[in-house]
Amino acid sequence: MLSVAACIVLLVLLIVWAKVNPFLAFLLVSVLAGWLLGIPLIKIGQSIQKGVGDTLGSLVLIIALGAMLGKLVAESGAAQKIASVMMGLFGEKYIHWGLVCTGFIIGIPLFYGVGFVLMVPLIFSVVYQYRLPAVAIGLPMLASLSVAHGFLPPHPSPAALVGQFHGDMGLTLVYGLIIAVPTIILAGPVYALTLKGIHSEPLVTFQASFIPEEELPSGFSSFFTSLLPVGLLTLTTLSHFYPGNPFEGVLGFIGDPTIVMLISVIVATFTLGISRGKSMTGVMKTYETAVKDIAMIVLISGGAGALKQVLTDSGLSTEIASQLQSLEMPPLFLGWLIAAIIRVCIGSATVAGLTAAGIIAPLMTQQAINPNLMVLSIGAGSLMFSHVNDPGFWMFKEYFNLSVKDTIRSWSMMETLVAIVGLVGVLLLNQII
Incomplete structure (x- = not known):
């Protein structure tokens, strides 16, 4: 000892x-x-x-495919589109709740560092536009990113722990989502109420440089592609409660975390890449960069x-x-x-x-x-x-x-x-x- x-x-x-x-x-x-x-x-x-070997054998594919998906979500403008839609839904009065939901949705496919760098300019654009306190508005969104990073597969640490403890990736995700919601609310918007007095002047260097609205993917493509891994894992996990259903074999195959991420990357290649005029070579370059990053x-x-x-x-x-x-x-x-x-x-x-x-x-x-x-x-x-x-x-x-x-x-x-x-x-x- x-x-x-x-x-x-x-x-x-x-x-x-x-x-x-x-x-x-x-x-x-x-x-x-x-x-x-x-x-x-x-x-x-x-x-x-x-x-x-034992650790990476069950992990490397999930991390690599997750990085590819997250990189394409960021570079295609899908993350920006999600933020734009959420801002429209919640309005100025409840804009901090819109940022929280945006951070959580984007935080599921994006690795923490990528999500942080991507979200901060979005936070500052809202702060400058509506003249709001930067820390009180920005911290709830970053809390949702942090919770996704620590609790939810396919992020590296929870995905690796699922493998080490021989857990179920889908069940971990479902339990993680149940715990994540109250955690984000208390550590984010509720705690942020005590921080309105903190004065912050975000550096001009970090102001956002956005993709023009007309060049962004559709809201459906952005949400569907980003949340597809969650949907597939949740669907196959729920199917475990109904043994003997006619789709048990297919759902068991799709429910493997590696297959889930592979399907998600294939779908993203077309919804956020090929269908928007990107070449296959360009999409593959994005994936290569993503793998280097992780x-x-x-x-x-x-x-x-x-x-x-x-x-x-x-x-x-x-x-x-x-x-x-x-x-x-x-x-x-x-x-x-x-x-x-x-x-x-x-x-x-x-x-x-x-x-x-x-x-x-x-x-x-x-x-x-x-x-x-x-x-x-x-x-x-x-x-x-x-x-x-x-x-x-x-x-x-x-x-x-x-x-x-x-x-x-x-x-x-x-x-x-x-x-x-x-x-x-x-x-x-x-x-x-």
Whole structure:
């Protein structure tokens, strides 16, 4: 246990203090952990390779296809069209609710970093047009992006955790949506009411440069394409409650997460690409760029899998499980707490989620724990209190041109609320199901 604790501390120091890339840090710590835990030197490399392979085997296709879909949604103007439609529906009086819904819808297919950069100019355009407080209007939309990133597949961390815990991608998505709605409302529009006094003058550099309205895809194409993965996963998940239906085989095939994402990308290629005059070559270039953008996320996920496998192969996983069982804490809370501590120390939600999963995994095989709820519990913990070691903290500060104090009061507290409300939602849902 001391060896594991030392390795986790070293992982934190390598990433935060020494500025080592998280993927390399995971590999170095995995080698050290294997040696300290008594794995024969000749087998340490084999454990690392198996951990990387097992993790990425079920994950890389989902992440890559999700990145392709998100990139095309952004570049085609579909995200901008969704925002325009939502603004029209909600009007000026309830414009913050329109931004929340827009952020959540767009946040499902888009990775967090892409969604952030895409949404901030939309926020500023609304702020300038209606002369509204930037932080109070913008934070609810970013809260919805954050919740989608931490709770909902096909985002990297929840998708990886579903694979590690042998959960059901569709059920995790359904449970995640149930918990996400109240979490977004409380951490977004409700908390934002306390932030109207924060003065913010967003930098002119970040004002939006929009695609002309006549060049945008239709509202139907934009919404349909962005939400298609959610629709397919939800449909196939609901079909599980009606066994023996005549479409069970087809729905079982379509319900595989990789097939869902593949179908979504194929549809997007035509609805947001070919049908709007783009060449197949141009669409494929967009997809190539998308894969390059997420290459490091894939590698970090594989590195976390390597550390998990080393802990398993050393036999220490059984010891960890017994030690964790001795703690008088509900397992779902324990998973949340481990993820939250790592998040505060390291800053990366993805790294926090994947590392916590490796630590909590042995417990999953020894107790009757709902794997889908554990995914959401760890996902909520991985969003806890973003501060100065999180790039997202500095992006929010610089884009909104705030002091560190006001950034903590707004951004950091919003992320903390997301983590806490998300945990409460998981524990309540656990009582029901």
